[in-house]
Structure formats: structure tokens, C-alpha cells
């Protein structure tokens with residue numbers, strides 16, 4: 001017997017490089033299937049060591065094209081890469097485009113790239129927890145680096161910080177007003193800004209504007225966001241983009257921010273799971289539980305507002321018992 005605890009067969013297959021076992025486990029995680037639990041649990045101690053690079057940004061800015069270009073380079077350098085596209089469910093999203101591109105570009109026998117798209121299930125808000133579990137499965141399967149592409153709108157945008165060790169926010173020249181409205185959120189999450197499509201006019205200006213905004217921005221952890229310009233069509237700037245990502249990963253190690261960030265993400269992940277369960281529980285109880293049905297009746301009759309009802313319910317049912 002070795003010192004390591006025995007793995008369930010499915011987990012052993014994943015570690016041994018069985019791609020079908022990996023795909024099955026990912027599907028189970030994505031569907032919230034309890035069958036995934038023992039596998040994920042058994043593999044967890046082996047994970048947490050590889051960079052998870054998030055790419056987020058508005059629709060169509062070139063996130064998938066960038067990923068594809070970066071993956072090509074990393075493969076050439078011998079790195080094995082897993083990639084997850086989140087929220088490809090929208091017909092306008094390029095999640096499937098990324099898959100197609102990678103499939104097109106990889107050699108048929110290349111086991112060093114694995115692409116998976118994940119639908120973000122509307123109900124859950126559990127997307128970052130599920131994405132993290134999928135990233136762990138990829139890590140356990142031996143991938144040395146993981147990319148996550150999310151379409152940057154609202155929630156998904158911010159969630160990338162709860163998933164990635166380095167977050168790249170991709171923009172394009174002439175976002176103008178859009179940047180103004182996006183910027184509050186984006187500056188909190190970006191470790192690297194990339195002005196892609198820099199073959200188009202206005203890129204220099206956009207990068208300068210971003211530098212100005214970034215200089216006012218976050219540095220709680222001592223990192224100032226890097227700003228790079230790329231074009232996947234020219235192509236240009238891809239080495240600089242990768243260098244900026246690597247610089248941030250090095251910073252995480254040198255400053256100790258990696259451990260702090262991981263604790264923050266884990267806390268978020270646990271909270272997300274608790275929130276999901278409590279949320280389901282509350283909805284159930286509001287229909288089943290006599291006392292809570294009465295409370296809901298009073299809210300419906302405008303006798304008490306929803307926020308006050310929530311306060312009361314939380315105080316009575318969930319606070320330190």
C-alpha cells in the first residue's frame with residue numbers, strides 16, 4: 001500500500017489521463033450531479049497549484065481569438081493547457097467558436113489541450129463554484145495551466161475574480177463611454193488590461209486612458225494593473241500579454257498574495273454553496289412551513305415588506321442557534 005489514500009476508480013482514471021472519465025466528471029459537476037462528489041472530494045488534495053487565467057470582457061472583443069493564440073504558443077512551448085468557456089449558451093457568444101478554433105488548430109493526437117464549454121445555469125449563481133471544480137478536475141488530469149473565458153456582463157464579470165488567479169480584462173479601441181460605465185467593476189477585477197484589436201485606430205489612446213484610470217485604481221495588494229495592446233489578426237503584442245500574465249503570477253508568489261487570494265476564493269466558494277442551499281431551503285419553507293407561509297401571506301398583503309420579512313426570517317431561523 002502506498003501512503004496516499006486510495007482514489008475512487010473514476011478519479012484514478014482521470015489522474016491516469018483518461019479523457020472520457022474527465023469529460024464524464026465535468027458533466028456531472030456541471031449538472032450538480034451528486035455522483036461527482038466523491039471524485040471531486042478525492043482529487044481536491046491534489047489541486048490548487050496551477051495558474052488559472054481568466055479572460056473576460058464585452059462580447060466580441062476577441063477573447064476566444066486571444067485564447068486560441070496563447071494556447072498555440074503555450075503548446076509550442078510544451079505546456080499542457082485546459083480551457084473552460086463559461087456561458088456559451090447565448091447564441092451570440094463565442095464559446096463554441098473557441099472550441100471550434102482549438103479543435104481546428106490542435107493536432108488530432110494532441111492530448112495536451114482540453115477544451116470545455118460550460119453553460120451558466122440561470123438558477124444557481126453557482127457558476128463560479130462549478131467552474132472552480134471543473135478547473136480542479138483539469139488540474140488533477142495533469143493540465144499545467146487553465147484558462148477560463150467568460151463573457152463580461154454583470155455578474156459573470158465579477159465572478160471571474162472568484163475563479164482566476166490572474167484576471168485579464170479584454171477591451172478594444174473606442175470603447176469610450178462603455179469603458180466609463182464598465183470601469184468601476186473592471187478596475188476591481190483586472191490584473192491585466194488588454195486592448196485587443198490594436199490593429200484598429202485608437203488603440204494607443206485607449207491604452208493611455210486605461211493607464212490614467214488604472215493609476216487611480218486598486219492597489220490594496222500592491223499590484224498595479226498592467227496594460228497591454230494586442231492584435232490577433234496582425235498579430236502583435238501576444239508575447240507582451242503573456243509576459244504580463246506571468247508577471248502577475250510571479251507577483252502572487254513573491255508577495256504572498258497567492259495564499260491570501262486563494263483563501264478569499266475558497267471563502268467565497270463555500271459561501272456560494274451555503275447561499276444556494278439556504279436559498280432553496282427558504283423558498284421551500286415559505287411554501288411548506290405554516291409560520292413562514294403566514295409571513296409570506298403578510299408580505300403579499302403588503303403588511304410587511306420583503307426586506308423586513310427577510311430580516312425576521314434570518315434572525316429566527318438561521319442566526320447562531
Ligand SMILES: Nc1nc2c(ncn2[C@@H]2O[C@H](COP(=O)(O)OP(=O)(O)OP(=O)(O)O)[C@@H](O)[C@H]2O)c(=O)[nH]1
Nearest residue numbers: 059060061062063064065092093094197231232233
Ligand atoms: N480587427 C481585429 N479583429 C479581431 C481581432 N481579434 C478578434 N477579432 C475578430 O473579432 C470577432 C470576435 O472574436 P472572438 O474571438 O470570437 O471574440 P470573443 O470576445 O471571444 O467573443 P464572445 O465570446 O462572443 O464574447 C471575430 O470576428 C474575430 O475575427 C483583432 O485583433 N483585430
Ligand SMILES: [Mg+2]
Nearest residue numbers: 063064094095
Ligand atoms: Mg468567445
